[in-house]
Amino acid sequence: MDNIDEWFVTRDLAEFRENAHEWRRCSSNASRKRFTKDTGVRWSELLRLSYFDPIKFIVIDPMHCLFLGIARWIVKRIWVDEGILNQQSFIKIQKKMDEFQIPSDLGRIPGKIHCGEGFSNFTADQCIIMVLI
Structure with a gap:
């Protein structure tokens, strides 16, 4: 509770995109699951759009x-x-x-x-x- 400023840290878009590309390079479903668990990132076809920012454009359900x-x-x-x-x-x-x-x-x-x-x-x-x- 002491470090409330560290609870919600904005992700870096370049790092997010790189992780998404890494996810695509995973060779099996098991490795993709591990990668997603570690990074919280997976590939989306929307990332092919240069203007798409998955961090800012997220809709909270x-x-x-x-x-x-x-x-x-x-x-x-x-x-x-x-x-x-x-x-x-x-x-x-x-x-x-x-x-x-x-x-x-x-x-x-x-x-x-x-x-x-x-x-x-x-x-x-x-x-x-x-x-x-």
């Missing part, structure tokens, strides 16, 4: 990234690990959430927030409802 990935990460790494939220907090949050009534077509209010690491057992729909509440 709110369901998978925000509601399933980043939101859980924030809760775990910042709120839980730093002691901002604890088991008693989760129980209070759950009691408040249980007081809400939402239209049935929106789904159910997430339950068992106090189980696990807080919000870790939520589906994408439940994360959306949690944010909207």
